[in-house]
Amino acid sequence: MKRSRWYRAFSKKGPAEHFWLSLLCFSALVIASFLLFEQQIEDFLVHLNLYQPSTPAQTLNLALLLIALLALDVVLPVPSSMVALLAVAVLGSVGGYLVIVIGLCLGAGLGYALGAGYFRLLAGRLGLHQRSPGQLGYRLGTLSLICLRGVPVLAETSVVAAGMQRYPLRAFLLITTLANAGLALAYTAIGTFLIEQNALLVTLLASMVLPVVFVAGYSLLKRKPGVEPPLRGRFEVSYDYPVIFTDHLFEPRNPCLHRVLTAQHHAPVTVMVFADEQLLHSAPQLREQIDAYFAAHADLHLQTAPLAVPAGELSKTSQVLEQLYTDMLQHGLDRHCYVLALGGGAVLDAVGYACATFHRGIRLIRIPSTVLAQNDAGIGVKNGINAFGQKNLLGAFYPATAVINDFQLLTSLTRRDQIAGLAEAVKVALIKDPAFFEWMERHADALAHFDHAASRYAIRRCAELHLGHITGAGDPFERGNGRPLDYGHWAAHKLENLSHHRLRHGEAVAVGMALDGLYANALGLLSDVDTQRVMSLLRKLGFNLCPPELSLQDAQGRSPLLLGLEEFRQHLGGQLSIPMLNGIGQSVDLHEIDSTQMEAALHRLSSRSAAPLALGEGYAQ
Numbered sequence: 360m361k362r363s364r365w366y367r368a369f370s371k372k373g374p375a376e377h378f379w380l381s382l383l384c385f386s387a388l389v390i391a392s393f394l395l396f397e398q399q400i401e402d403f404l405v406h407l408n409l410y411q412p413s414t415p416a417q418t419l420n421l422a423l424l425l426i427a428l429l430a431l432d433v434v435l436p437v438p439s440s441m442v443a444l445l446a447v448a449v450l451g452s453v454g455g456y457l458v459i460v461i462g463l464c465l466g467a468g469l470g471y472a473l474g475a476g477y478f479r480l481l482a483g484r485l486g487l488h489q490r491s492p493g494q495l496g497y498r499l500g501t502l503s504l505i506c507l508r509g510v511p512v513l514a515e516t517s518v519v520a521a522g523m524q525r526y527p528l529r530a531f532l533l534i535t536t537l538a539n540a541g542l543a544l545a546y547t548a549i550g551t552f553l554i555e556q557n558a559l560l561v562t563l564l565a566s567m568v569l570p571v572v573f574v575a576g577y578s579l580l581k582r583k584p585g586v587e588p589p590l591r592g593r594f595e596v597s598y599d600y601p602v603i604f605t606d607h608l609f610e611p612r613n614p615c616l617h618r619v620l621t622a623q624h625h626a627p628v629t630v631m632v633f634a635d636e637q638l639l640h641s642a643p644q645l646r647e648q649i650d651a652y653f654a655a656h657a658d659l660h661l662q663t664a665p666l667a668v669p670a671g672e673l674s675k676t677s678q679v680l681e682q683l684y685t686d687m688l689q690h691g692l693d694r695h696c697y698v699l700a701l702g703g704g705a706v707l708d709a710v711g712y713a714c715a716t717f718h719r720g721i722r723l724i725r726i727p728s729t730v731l732a733q734n735d736a737g738i739g740v741k742n743g744i745n746a747f748g749q750k751n752l753l754g755a756f757y758p759a760t761a762v763i764n765d766f767q768l769l770t771s772l773t774r775r776d777q778i779a780g781l782a783e784a785v786k787v788a789l790i791k792d793p794a795f796f797e798w799m800e801r802h803a804d805a806l807a808h809f810d811h812a813a814s815r816y817a818i819r820r821c822a823e824l825h826l827g828h829i830t831g832a833g834d835p836f837e838r839g840n841g842r843p844l845d846y847g848h849w850a851a852h853k854l855e856n857l858s859h860h861r862l863r864h865g866e867a868v869a870v871g872m873a874l875d876g877l878y879a880n881a882l883g884l885l886s887d888v889d890t891q892r893v894m895s896l897l898r899k900l901g902f903n904l905c906p907p908e909l910s911l912q913d914a915q916g917r918s919p920l921l922l923g924l925e926e927f928r929q930h931l932g933g934q935l936s937i938p939m940l941n942g943i944g945q946s947v948d949l950h951e952i953d954s955t956q957m958e959a960a961l962h963r964l965s966s967r968s969a970a971p972l973a974l975g976e977g978y979a980q
Contacts, residue, residue: 422450422458429462430469432515439463439514440546447550455550459543463508467518467535474522508538598758598835602738602826604819608726608765609648611655619724619761620659620697631662631692633683633710635702637670638728641771645701662690668702672860674709675744675751683713687721697722697760701768703729704736704864708754711742715757725759728768730780730814731865734821735787738762740835749926750852756836764822766815777809778901779865784821785896786872790846791824793944800892803899846938846946847871853923857908869902870909870964875939877960882953884941892943909965918961924952 425446432439442462447455507517521531605615620628632649639645646665653661666686668674692698698721700710707725714723727737743754769777788796799806805813828844829835850871854862862870876893879885885893897904911919928935938946 418450418454422446422454425450425458426462426465429459430465432466439466443543443546444550447547452547452551456543456547459546460539463539463542464536466515467508467539468532470515470518471522471526471528471531474519475525505534505538505541508535508542598740600758600761602762602764602822604764604766604815606765606767608763608767609645609652611652615763616652616724617656617659619763624695627658627660629660629662629692629696630699631687631690631696632665632699632701633668633686633706634665635670635674635706635728636667638702638768638771639665639667642768662692662696665701668706668710671703671705672745672855674702674706677744677746679709680713680744683710684717687713687717692717692721694718694721697724699724699726701726701728702732703727704732707732707737708742708751709744711757711759712744712754715742715755720757723757723759725762726768727762727764729772730769730777730818731783731863732780733764733766733769734780734818735783735825737764738822738826739829748856750856764818766811766818769814774809776863777814778807779863781806781817781900782865782869782872782897782902783825784817785893785900786846786868787821787824787828787844789872789893789940789943790844790938790946791828791944792820793942795820795824796892796896796943800896803896807899807901846940847873847875849923849927849937850874850920853920853926854906854908857911857919858906862906862908866902866906869897869900870904870906873897873904874957874960874964875937877963878952878957879939879941881956881960882939884939884947886942889940889943893940905965909961918958920961921954921957924957 428442443459446458714721725737727733740758743751746752802813847868851867854867880890936948
């Protein structure tokens with residue numbers, strides 16, 4: 360390619376730095392060509408003016424020739440401005456305009472294709488191989504791509520470089536097409552006037568004037584006194600972690616854990632284990648099983664015996680977090696080590712937050728030991744602790760390397776803990792999967808008695824729905840306000856605090872769902888029949904929907920539970936967004952809550968929870 364030297368120069372530096380240099384060189388080139396080949400150019404124009412196609416076929420052939428010349432300008436030293444003006448002279452204003460637009464667009468497309476294909480192989484030598492796809496969009500910008508369409512050398516350079524940097528194709532085609540249409544209009548207007556005057560010299564100079572206009576316009580629009588263009592950084596991080604279901608994880612013949620730990624390491628892997636102290640107490644054989652497992656694998660090194668972490672919400676304090684940091688530091692953990700976190704959702708939150716922040720991130724494997732953690736909390740990306748009287752006030756989004764669900768860890772739980780975790784299954788079914796909700800209605804008795812087959816299916820389906828939302832809703836780190844997975848949670852968080860965590864999280868969520876169901880019923884969003892189905896399933900599973908915290912009142916006679924709405928608004932970051940059911944498997948976000956209606960729903964729940972919901976109570980005015 361004859362302009363490869365220019366191409367290399369302008370690929371290494373921003374095109375804006377070379378406008379006047381390129382203009383001077385190009386002007387010298389055109390003037391020298393005019394002086395050297397004046398007679399030849401004049402003869403060519405005379406013959407071209409004398410030649411007028413007499414048949415449609417000749418007109419078409421001439422148009423195709425001119426289009427080809429314009430399209431090949433990206434690889435050949437074709438004076439595109441001259442060809443454009445001649446197209447207007449020979450084919451007229453309309454025909455010339457169409458030829459110019461088509462030719463310039465094909466040339467831009469050819470340049471993009473060359474950059475995206477062959478010339479991309481030269482990216483390493485040109486210093487562009489380390490730039491991320493689409494970065495040229497920030498270096499040049501829309502304004503630059505438009506203005507450079509009329510600048511010789513830079514026009515070709517910009518489209519080739521756009522292809523090399525994988526500038527978004529749709530945006531590129533739209534920008535260049537509009538720019539080419541405007542450029543063709545300018546050529547047509549000037550060419551129509553000048554060609555009619557037979558002003559050869561003026562025509563040649565006009566072919567240089569348009570680039571000057573484009574460069575000057577770009578300079579005026581681009582350069583603003585006293586304003587430095589911002590630097591921009593952009594990158595994407597991809598997360599990929601498996602959620603594995605197994606039994607007897609620490610049986611030496613079970614390959615699950617070994618595969619996960621050695622997937623990214625060939626050398627001996629250093630591991631440290633933090634376990635829920637309640638789990639260690641209820642399953643005393645677990646310590647020996649863990650020791651035996653690591654002893655059976657020479658390529659795995661257990662740094663120390665499993666360390667106990669306080670169970671439940673007691674683990675989510677700054678004191679426990681500080682102890683976790685102390686243990687990690689004392690045992691010399693680095694970013695290539697693994698931490699196994701065994702426990703319920705609260706323990707996983709606390710250990711996960713420590714791993715997310717110690718050395719800015721240590722590899723974490725979550726091993727949930729409760730129903731709630733296996734079907735919800737353990738498979739998510741949120742970690743945190745409670746602080747200043749607020750639940751999960753401090754935390755980080757930090758995906759685990761893997762999540763391993765061992766069903767056998769659930770068999771040592773109390774019946775209360777086994778059932779409490781099913782609240783999250785009801786929640787995700789209500790907002791996402793009516794078929795799953797119907798399945799739970801049919802198997803409510805089996806689930807209430809923790810039948811293994813039914814419980815395994817409920818846990819896996821719930822985890823599948825939660826994971827699908829986290830990975831498929833486009834907002835895994837909860838940047839937006841809409842959070843359907845928080846259905847029933849504004850009241851649940853407050854109830855946990857009011858009960859000093861006497862209520863399990865799942866038990867509080869069940870009450871929160873019932874309360875929000877009654878509120879939606881009062882607004883006319885949820886029918887009486889569907890409201891009855893929600894209340895009935897929760898009761899069949901064994902949830903108490905009327906804990907004493909519902910009846911608490913402050914000195915002014917207000918329910919402290921309703922203060923949870925304001926706390927939840929702050930938790931969301933400003934705007935209140937509460938998911939409410941408008942059908943089984945459907946939800947809508949409400950940004951305002953009618954306090955009178957919510958108080959009425961609270962009264963209905965606290966006074967009628969023990970009795971079936973009477974039809975006709977819904978749709979309150």
